[in-house]
Amino acid sequence: MDKKQSNHEVNLKGTLVSVFFVGIVIVAMWVAVYLMYVAR
Amino acid sequence: MHFHKYEKIWLSFGIVSLIVFLSVVGVSAFSQNHTPSGGMDTIDPEKVNETAPFDNPGVTQLDEDTYQVAIVALAFGYNAPDLRVPAGKEIIFKVTSTDVVHSFTIDDTKVNMMVVPGRITTKSYTFEEPGKYLILCNEYCGTGHHMMSTEIEVY
Amino acid sequence: MIAQPERKIALWHLGVAYTAFLIGTLMGVLQVFIRNDALQLPAWLDYYQILTAHGVLLALIYTTFFIFAFFITGMSKSLGSFGPKVRLFSWIGLWVTLLGTVMATVMIIAGEASVLYTFYAPLKANGFYYVGLALVIIGTWVSSFALVGHYIVWRRKNKGQLSPLFAFMTITTIVLWIIACLGVVATVLFQYIPWAFGWTDTINVELSRSLFWYFGHPLVYFWLLPAYIAWYTIVPKLLGVKVFSDSLARLAFVLFILFSIPVGFHHQLTEPGISNFWKFLQVVLTFMVIVPSLMTAFSMFATFEISGRKKGGTGLFGWFKKLPWRDVRFTSIFIAMAFFIPGGAGGIINASFQLNEVVHNTLWIVGHFHITVGTPVAMTFMGLTFWLIPYLTGRRFTKRMQRLGFVQIITWSIGMLLMSTAQHVLGLMGAPRRTAYSGYNDHPSAMEWFDGIISNHVTMAIGGTILFLSAMILMYIVIMTMFVLPKAETPEQMVEFPLAESDMSNTPKWLENWWIWISIAAALIIIAYAIPLTHMIQHAPPGSKGFITW
Structure with missing residues (x-):
């Protein structure tokens, strides 16, 4: 119970922003190549 | 969890x-x-030159808006005479190999086909821009792999 | 410190791994100069021979031997000393794998096997090349079963308990490896060897390709998972925290068993003989295997943030500055992770069905695996090497070595950034992979590729040269820590095995029920492969005889 509690409350705002940075890289690269595909 | x-x-x-x-x-x-390119047709890799459409490789007009291009890939080149096709028409490429695995890749297009002996790879593509396009093999096929290329003219 | 016999087995593995690394990276730097037209090889040596040696020695041999060194050390550390049988079979595994390696390498050097590490039929190498590769696989199986045996003994002694995270992850990787190898073993034993020795006349090419790629994709996870093991179990210790979530770490690994195997067709998207339906089905399954990597990304950042905040970092990114950047064991792995962001994103593109036509067999692919296996995996292994060898030899890892370690990983990063960026851009422009120097008769398109600021032969050659220098610095560190540096005498001088604590109190027991995962994996493999492979056999065209085109 104690563990669960601490995991809930732990501040991971920086993590959320960081993973979304990863997400943006993934989406941006994918969209770029998709547009290249469409243009060919 | x-x-x-x-x-x-x-x-x-x-x-x-x-x-x-x-x-x-x-x-x-x-x-x-x-x-992507593919297809389920098979062919005897030792009888390619006797089997249609590869007995008469090159460009054939199928109807008003469709052309077929048959190509035989072999180490280290393509048996594909007079590659001239019109822009704005559907071109159906059919490629096979008489020896090892190759590719038939036209620069700056979606045509990037693996060529496997015993199989016929098919890809339909319509060129927008006239010009001379480089064709090359991008699957390793032996000592001369990097020399294996030709050209297609789009008019 | 783990028992002396295990240390010896692990050190032998590392010795073989770094011998392969030395030769393999030398072959790498030769290539960039040949492609640059700055180097003419003597008549007895061919570009494609060098390329084959580079691929086999680095991608297959360096990785495999390093992985087993890491596993053997970690399993002895987390489950206790090996029994005599486990030791014996670990040695047999080592020698069989080494015998296979030597056999394959001799064939490559003799010019009998310039077929690259993918050895696509009907290019026909000397039969002993395939025998060598088969022995490599069999050797790894023997080593794998030794570790599985050690694990079973532990489970019997600790009934009802979850195994330590390191052991769980090792066994996951081994399960994945054994299932994956079935494909390559089938094609090598039943197709290539009989054909190469002339016992059969022809080979079913498309079937051999499909069986190869059934193995080929999980192969990359066999490289990646040991790096993930380090990320999950070693990194938190370096940061002074526990594993972020034991259960999610295990869940991610289990998902790799399920989804990394029934996906091989995404390497065959532009070829005939597989219908679009089956190609697309495997594309969907490929996308499933991205999920555990997304989970891993979250766990890693969470580990960093928790550690940084514990050390007083505040605000949104204050924790970032509190990470132990002066510790080469950490910084190396952090850079490895950073490279995996574009590396993984590129992988999603490659697997995106028709988008594959843009990149298939271009230099983009070469760039892609240099920022997946060539950096995230390899640099994690380098980061492990810095403490693994001194830990095993009982030598000190001196301040000077630590500084050299930084020079090594920074040069590797710069070299790889230059080389792989050039390769990605060139590939998008259309430049093919696996080619010696060629201007395609000075065709204007080909001239254009190599005319860019980033996309030119010089960038690639500079990158390759820096990488080679980095590799030589690493070799120096390896030799020093293995044979030369003074032995540690005081406890502070001792190099530790940094294994993080993992809280298993909330981890469900079913995560370690292997039969569930193996059964689901088998079901997925049957769904993805049974019908298309049966079709390939039943509707096979006349087979191909062999060709030696080099």
Whole structure:
């Protein structure tokens, strides 16, 4: 119970922003190549 | 098993993105005929030169708007005389190999076909721009692999 | 410190791994100069021979031997000393794998096997090349079963308990490896060897390709998972925290068993003989295997943030500055992770069905695996090497070595950034992979590719040269820590095995029920492969005889 509690409350705002940075890289690269595909 | 609230947000975002990617390529492939090259036709790799359409390689007009181009790939070149096709028409490429695996890849297009002995690879493509396009082999096929190329003229 | 016999077995593995690394990276730097037209090889040596040696020695041999060194050390550390049988079979595994390696390498050097590490039929190498590769696989199986045996003994002694995270992850990787190898073993034993020795006349090419790629994709996870093991179990210790979530770490690994195997067709998207339906089905399954990597990304950042905040970092990114950047064991792995962001994103593109036509067999692919296996995996292994060898030899890892370690990983990063960026851009422009120097008769398109600021032969050659220098610095560190540096005498001088604590109190027991995962994996493999492979066999065209085109 104690563990669960601490995991809930732990501040991971920086993590959320960081993973979304990863997400943006993934989406941006994918969209770029998709547009290249469409243009060919 | 416990997921942090932010991890749920992140994984939902990730999974939704993946579903979007899959939907985009899936719809474009199956409803607008943008599937990658392939095909299920087979051929005897030792009798390629006697088997249609490879007994008469090159460009054939099928109807008003469709052309077929038959090409035989072999180490280290392509048996494909007079590659001249019009822009704005559907070109159906059919390629096979008499020896090892090659590719038939036209620079700056979607035509990037693996060529496997015993199989016929098919790809339909419509050129927009006239010009001379480089064709090359991008699957390793031996000492002369990097010399294996030709050209197609689009008019 | 782990028992002396295990240390010896692990050190032998590392010795073989770094011998392969030395030769393999030398072959790498030769290539960039040949492609640059700055180097003419003597008549007895061919570009494609060098390319084959580079691929086999780095991608297959360096990785495999390093992985087993890491596993053997970690399993002895986390489950206790090996029994005599486990030791014996670990040695047999090592020698069989080494015998296979030597056999394959001799064939490559003799010019009998310039077929690259993918050895696509009907290019026909000397039969002993395939025998060598088969022995490599069999040797790894023997080593794998030794570790599985050690694990079973532990489970019997600790009934009802979850195994330590390191052991769980090792066994996951081994399960994945054994299932994956079935494909390559089938094609090598039943197709290539009889054909190469002339016992059969022809080979079913498309079947051999499909069986190869059934193995080929999980192969990359066999490289990646040991790096993930380090990320999950070693990194938190370096940061002074526990594993972020034991259960999610295990869940991610289990998902790799399920989804990394029934996906091989995404390497065959532009070829005939597989219908679009089956290609697309495997594309969907490929996308499933991205999910555990997304989970891993979250766990890693969370580990960093928790550690940084514990050390007093505040605000949104204050924790970032509190990470132990002066510790080469950490910084190396952090850079490895950073490279995996574009690396993984590129992988999603490659697997996106028709988008594959843009990149298939271009230099983009070469760039892609240099920022997946060539940096995230390899640099994690380098980061492990810095403490693994001194830990095993009982030598000190001096301040000077630590500084050299930084020079090594920074040069590797710069070299790889230059080389792989050039390769990605060139590939998008259309430049093919696996080619010696060629201007395609000075065709204007080909001239254009190599005319860019980033996309030119010089960038690639500079990158390759820096990488080679980095590799030589690493070799120096390896030799020093293995044979030369003074032995540690005081406890502070001792190099530790930094294994993080993992809280298993909330981890469900079913995560370690292997039969569930193996059964689901088998079901997925049957769904993805049974029908298309049966079709390939039943509707096979006349087979191909062999060709030696080099």
